[in-house]
Each structure stands twice: as C-alpha cells, then as structure tokens.
Amino acid sequence: MEPATVNSPADFALRKKRIFEWIYEEILDLEFFPEDVEIRKEELDELCTRLGHPRYCPHGKEIPIGQCCREKRVSPEPLFLPLDEIPIGEEVRVVFLPLHHPTLAQKLFSVGLYSGTKVRIVMRNPATILQVEEAQIAVDDTLLSEVYVRRKESGRLGQILRKFSRNA
Numbered sequence: 001m002e003p004a005t006v007n008s009p010a011d012f013a014l015r016k017k018r019i020f021e022w023i024y025e026e027i028l029d030l031e032f033f034p035e036d037v038e039i040r041k042e043e044l045d046e047l048c049t050r051l052g053h054p055r056y057c058p059h060g061k062e063i064p065i066g067q068c069c070r071e072k073r074v075s076p077e078p079l080f081l082p083l084d085e086i087p088i089g090e091e092v093r094v095v096f097l098p099l100h101h102p103t104l105a106q107k108l109f110s111v112g113l114y115s116g117t118k119v120r121i122v123m124r125n126p127a128t129i130l131q132v133e134e135a136q137i138a139v140d141d142t143l144l145s146e147v148y149v150r151r152k153e154s155g156r157l158g159q160i161l162r163k164f165s166r167n168a
C-alpha cells in the first residue's frame with residue numbers, strides 16, 4: 001500500500017511531528033522534541049531528504065510522504081561523511097568514531113582523535129598523514145572510512161535545525 005501523502009494542513013502537521021520525533025528520539029535518543037515549530041513545506045522536504053526519507057516515527061506510525069519521498073530525492077550534502085571522502089586540505093570536525101570497534105577507537109583516541117576534534121588530511125600518498133589539532137600523524141588508510149566527520153558548512157539543514165532550537 002502506498003503510504004499516506006500530504007494533502008492537507010493536518011497531514012503536514014503530522015508529517016512534521018513524526019519527522020521531528022524521528023530526529024529527536026531515534027537519532028538523538030532524547031525524549032523531548034520541540035512541539036510548536038514553524039517550518040515551510042520545502043524546508044521539511046529538505047530535512048526529510050537529508051535524513052533519507054524516514055518512513056516511520058519511533059512509535060511505528062507511518063510518516064506521511066512528501067514530494068521529496070515521491071521523487072526519491074538524494075541530498076547533494078549529506079549531514080555526515082566518512083573522512084576518506086573529504087578532499088585533501090579541508091578542515092573538518094569528527095562526529096562519529098568506530099566505537100563499536102574498541103581497539104580501533106582506542107587507537108584513534110591515543111593519537112588525539114576524539115569526537116569534536118578538528119582534522120585535516122595532509123596527504124594520501126605514499127602514506128596517509130592527518131593533521132590532528134597541532135600534531136601530524138600517520139594513519140592506516142583504511143581507518144579513514146570508519147571516521148565520520150562534518151564539514152564546516154553544515155548547509156541548510158543546520159540552519160533549519162538552529163531555527164528550531166531557537167523556537168523550542
């Protein structure tokens with residue numbers, strides 16, 4: 001069955017509520033989310049696209065689909081990227097480390113790589129060198145795909161979320 005589509009203001013309110021429940025409860029693991037927020041339909045679609053078109057709220061209820069879901073839009077600016085997709089020289093901030101792999105995580109901690117650390121790839125050949133804060137370290141190339149980072153320009157999703165937190 002085709003999921004419910006947004007046709008009325010009530011559908012839109014439901015879509016907004018469930019997408020935000022998804023962000024706060026599923027991604028952030030918080031039990032709170034802003035109740036009364038103003039967002040335009042296009043902004044919500046953009047948010048939805050960057051989240052990968054969530055289908056169900058954390059309580060298992062279907063999220064009414066938007067234009068973006070119907071068109072299966074793909075975001076040109078995902079929120080987080082693996083470090084190996086970042087061009088040499090661009091400074092980014094670490095968001096996720098491979099915490100599911102304790103030895104790997106400890107190896108990264110021991111070279112000063114924590115969540116929030118600023119990092120930059122200095123070179124890829126013949127060895128991968130990272131600038132981690134003030135230090136330059138050589139790392140196993142395969143580690144780069146395990147470290148997720150956020151680019152400085154968080155783009156429009158960042159703006160939208162900031163607007164929400166102001167309104168909350």
Ligand SMILES: [Zn+2]
Pocket residue numbers: 045048049052053054066067068069070
């Ligand atoms: Zn969508």
